[in-house]
Amino acid sequence: MDAATLTDRYVDAAMRTVPEKQRADLSAELRTSIADQIDARVDAGEKPDAAGRAVLTGLGDPEKLAAGYTGRDLHLIGPRYYLDWWRLLKVLLWIVIPFAGAGVALAQIIAGAPAGSIIGSVCVTMMTAGLHVAFWTTLVFVILERSGRETMTSEPWTPDKLPEPKASGATFADMVASIVMMGVLAGAVLWDLWLGFVPEHRVSLVNPALWPTAVVILFAIMALVAMLSVVVHVQGRWTMRTAIANTVFALLAVGTLAYNSGHLLNPAFFEAVIDDDPAGVHRILTILCWFFIAGIALWSIIDAFLKAHRARG
Numbered sequence: 001m002d003a004a005t006l007t008d009r010y011v012d013a014a015m016r017t018v019p020e021k022q023r024a025d026l027s028a029e030l031r032t033s034i035a036d037q038i039d040a041r042v043d044a045g046e047k048p049d050a051a052g053r054a055v056l057t058g059l060g061d062p063e064k065l066a067a068g069y070t071g072r073d074l075h076l077i078g079p080r081y082y083l084d085w086w087r088l089l090k091v092l093l094w095i096v097i098p099f100a101g102a103g104v105a106l107a108q109i110i111a112g113a114p115a116g117s118i119i120g121s122v123c124v125t126m127m128t129a130g131l132h133v134a135f136w137t138t139l140v141f142v143i144l145e146r147s148g149r150e151t152m153t154s155e156p157w158t159p160d161k162l163p164e165p166k167a168s169g170a171t172f173a174d175m176v177a178s179i180v181m182m183g184v185l186a187g188a189v190l191w192d193l194w195l196g197f198v199p200e201h202r203v204s205l206v207n208p209a210l211w212p213t214a215v216v217i218l219f220a221i222m223a224l225v226a227m228l229s230v231v232v233h234v235q236g237r238w239t240m241r242t243a244i245a246n247t248v249f250a251l252l253a254v255g256t257l258a259y260n261s262g263h264l265l266n267p268a269f270f271e272a273v274i275d276d277d278p279a280g281v282h283r284i285l286t287i288l289c290w291f292f293i294a295g296i297a298l299w300s301i302i303d304a305f306l307k308a309h310r311a312r313g
Contacts, residue, residue: 017066034056038055041054077142084141085141089138093133096130101129108122170238170307174233178229182225203272206265207264209263221249221253237308242304250301254297267282
């Protein structure tokens with residue numbers, strides 16, 4: 001195939017994505033450029049057909065060349081917006097996916113759905129939520145990219161934008177807060193079991209069946225957690241060993257309560273203070289308590305490992 005035919009095909013392919021009002025001028029400019037380069041190669045001793053193929057090969061993909069002529073972007077999200085997009089996407093995924101899954105699980109459990117249905121619904125919901133977050137976040141930034149709008153962080157970087165150091169969890173205040181929290185929680189449980197929080201009804205919210213075995217075990221675990229906070233403070237940082245110990249304590253606490261899951265809250269309390277469907281209220285609040293307990297345990301485990309990872313540098 002001769003050079004003229006290849007040039008015609010190349011120019012035609014390049015002009016397909018060029019706005020019509022620019023097409024005539026760019027087409028003529030491109031033809032002239034190709035012809036000049038072919039002539040230079042022919043003058044240097046190459047055959048016309050070989051020179052034409054070499055020139056077009058050097059120019060590359062005609063659509064990419066046309067994009068350079070017109071200033072059209074050939075990326076979905078360019079470097080100008082990439083970091084903004086990636087930071088926002090990570091935050092949204094960390095927030096939306098767990099909350100969507102937890103919300104569906106809570107609704108399914110309250111509705112009395114079987115375990116298989118709950119697991120299936122949670123998995124589908126979390127995957128769907130992740131896809132929606134990724135799609136819509138990306139779409140917003142694609143529109144920003146194409147429209148030339150500025151994002152909140154598009155101004156020039158300065159040292160003032162450096163992030164604050166993340167909490168190490170190993171300060172004296174962290175240690176005191178952990179010990180005080182364990183003490184307050186233990187005191188609240190004992191107060192509830194012995195005196196109750198509703199003066200008119202001397203009945204505890206926590207089921208008395210948990211006393212003494214389960215409560216004593218929980219108090220021992222709380223003492224170990226308080227001791228762990230002292231160890232972390234003395235070391236000056238979280239380590240993988242202390243994070244693993246924290247995980248063991250959290251799982252032991254949840255396991256102790258799970259062993260007595262049918263007696264977590266006192267049915268007599270709801271019968272005493274609620275007239276309309278006390279059993280139903282008891283069931284729903286028990287489920288909510290379990291979600292709260294599991295959420296606190298999971299967050300404690302993840303937070304400890306994140307701090308240990310950051311401390312390792």
